Amino acid sequence: MKLLPLLLSAPFLSAAYAQDTDLKIERDIPYAEPADPLQKLDVYAAPGAKNLPVVVWIHGGGWQMGDKAEMKEKPQAFAKKGFVFVSVNYRLEPKVVMGELVRDVAKSVRWVHDHVAEHGGDPQRLFIMGHSAGAQLAALLCTDEHYFQEQGFSLGIVKGCVPVDGDTYDVPAMIVSEQNLRRAHGLPEPKFGHPEEFGTLEQQKDFSAVNHVAKGKGIPPFLILHVAANPMTSAQAIELGRVLKGVGIEEKVFGAKDTSHGKLNDDLGVDGDAATKELFEFVDRALKP
DSSP, X not given: OOOOHHHHHOOOOTTEEOTTSOOEXXXXXXXXXXXXXXXXXXXXXXXXXXXXXXXXXXXXXXXXXXXXXXXXTHHHHHHHTTOEEEEEOOOOTTTSOHHHHHHHHHHHXXXXXXXXXXXXXXXXXXXXXXXXXXXXXXXXXXXXXXXXXXXXXXXXXXXXXXXXXXXXXXXXXXXXXXXXXXXXXXXXXXXTOHHHXXXXXXXXXXTOGGGTOOTTSOOOOEEEEEETTOHHHHHHHXXXXXXXXXXXXXXXXXXXXXXXXXXXXXXXXXXXXXXXXXXXXXXXXXXXX
């Protein structure tokens, strides 16, 4: 899905309201100085919001596309549940390398920590979530503490992490699986695939959340959502859950049935959706004193 130039150049709206909802939306707030057109975020909050927990959502798109506006039902569903919802953009490959992309998202979380109280949110109760490429970024930021430490805060402000159908919590394993699949079916190598996106083997390992899981780091509880029928994302989800459980970190791996990579994401927030039920039960548990 290609980025829409109109979205990237849309003016900042200090009191815009979404159609058919009473949500207050502030769009295209820069979180870096000077800000690239993609270093911006949107904040969704119910009028009168005060001291509410916050969801920071990281969109997918293979680290090369995607947009913060493509949220479907999530902002309204979380606002109804009593959250402030923040959707972030970040610079994309190949314009920037993976490390800078990750740091963009960490900078956006720093902005949320510093400013979300102005929008009715509690900066000490953040949930980091993301789909696909955003799932990898969410899991990495919630396990490799140095990205947040660079921004001057710790994992302690994160109450939960929800990566959704990611395939790169263990990047080298994913690359091997892809290569084996292509060889088995005689498929050509992509021009810009995971090896080009993640770099050398050492870099691939460093961008893998499974390699940063350890006791005593303040890693938050995880809910790892995946498509049950997708063997690639299922294997990655199960492995991340296994590693977290191995060091005593609360985790749950949930495989959604009768869905797809895109539909799982699009349906989050929809009444009656099984993954949404798991998601809301997870945040309720994580917010208990």
